Ligand SMILES: Nc1ncnc2c1ncn2[C@@H]1O[C@H](COP(=O)(O)OP(=O)(O)OP(=O)(O)O)[C@@H](O)[C@H]1O
């Protein structure tokens with residue numbers, strides 16, 4: 230910083246001394262020291278610049294890293310509803326694009342601007358001592374400059390914000406369509422998708438062009454103002470020299486200074502653009518940071534070992550106000566029991582098991598775990614006793630072992646292998662060359678949906694939970710594998726409370742309790758034989774139609 234200032238402030242002064250003292254007054258003994266000083270200036274400046282650049286970049290990187298980490302952490306704590314509503318693409322754009330924007334400004338330009346502002350301030354002080362009149366005239370120019378800034382910058386900022394919103398949408402759109410590329414292909418929509426992409430890209434580009442145009446107007450105006458200022462200094466300065474109010478040297482220095490003031494001014498103009506972008510990005514980062522967090526962690530109670538009694542006591546729940554999903558639902562499940570949830574799609578089965586995880590707060594009614602209200606429990610501690618095989622199997626880009634042990638990081642390889650074989654993943658293990666160490670993911674081994682589902686089952690088995698939730702865990706399996714897995718699962722399920730959601734009723738006939746749901750309410754509940762005994766019962770109807778279909782399928 231010092232080096233940059235030295236060159237900016239030092240060289241005009243050296244020129245002034247050269248003209249006024251060496252040339253006009255003939256003090257030639259000053260010539261050599263002045264020349265040496267002049268020659269050394271760039272070296273000193275380069276050294277200082279290297280040190281400052283290094284420190285600034287390092288600091289900037291640190292700050293950016295911290296922001297990125299905070300954002301990432303925060304996203305994991307966001308309210309489930311917010312995450313479900315925001316597309317991954319939009320959130321990614323903030324972590325990537327907006328943070329990048331900040332990084333550019335923080336590491337490259339803002340420090341420079343800071344140096345320039347300080348140098349500019351010192352320049353003004355020196356100029357005042359050289360000529361008050363000329364300096365005041367330059368102030369008029371600066372005034373004009375500020376007016377320009379105040380008028381144009383809010384406009385630029387508004388357009389900039391729109392541009393980033395368009396980019397968000399573009400990013401969300403491409404993320405979604407790329408993820409669904411097979412659907413796109415299957416319906417022959419490639420050309421249409423490209424066209425849609427071009428359209429969205431074009432819309433974003435149009436906003437960008439408006440942004441560039443406004444920005445250009447601003448840069449040209451501020452350039453014209455600074456240049457006009459420079460010209461005025463030469464004209465008025467010459468007049469003042471003729472009237473012998475100031476020396477030649479002073480006027481040369483003033484001209485050099487006004488020329489040098491041009492640089493910080495034009496830099497400010499160029500930088501304002503980037504600062505605008507950064508402040509928009511910062512706003513957007515803060516918006517994400519201020520997004521509603523997961524329900525507050527009020528509960529402190531840590532249950533050392535959970536038995537697995539689950540009681541829904543007149544529970545009402547809705548995702549959005551006015552659209553109740555669970556109505557006055559009561560259900561009592563004893564530790565170790567297996568409960569099957571049955572019902573039409575959309576009747577609230579997944580919602581019910583999500584509540585056991587306490588992803589959402591219950592509006593009305595109570596949910597008791599081993600007799601304790603779920604809201605009084607320390608949620609992270611409590612969730613350790615749960616495991617779920619979700620409706621849509623989720624596999625991470627990692628090895629098979631890492632995927633299986635996701636819920637129990639310290640597990641031994643024997644434990645992992647046992648869980649995998651229990652979940653009927655044995656054939657997959659034997660097929661893969663590297664066994665448990667095979668890497669899964671798009672670029673590596675890809676698993677079929679059924680295999681993924683079994684992997685999720687293995688993950689849940691290994692976690693050894695007190696409460697196990699299977700959300701249509703066997704829906705993608707063929708009847709043969711389903712039978713195999715059923716036997717294994719019954720062994721696993723025997724020791725714990727299990728919630729099983731299944732559309733294929735043959736898989737749940739042995740459940741201790743079958744709950745038939747309809748529109749968020751419990752329609753019937755009881756064991757298979759009890760429900761079959763109800764003459765016009767829904768379960769009886771569903772079961773007989775399903776078995777009729779399958780027996781028909783067998784005979785044909
Ligand atoms: N995050 C959400 N925000 C708003 N509404 C939701 C949300 N998740 C589910 N719903 C709504 O709640 C209702 C119950 O959904 P849920 O996923 O519990 O059904 P389900 O019984 O599991 O259905 P399926 O058998 O198809 O899995 C549906 O009408 C659904 O539209």
Ligand SMILES: [Mg+2]
Pocket residue numbers: 578579580620700
């Ligand atoms: Mg569901």
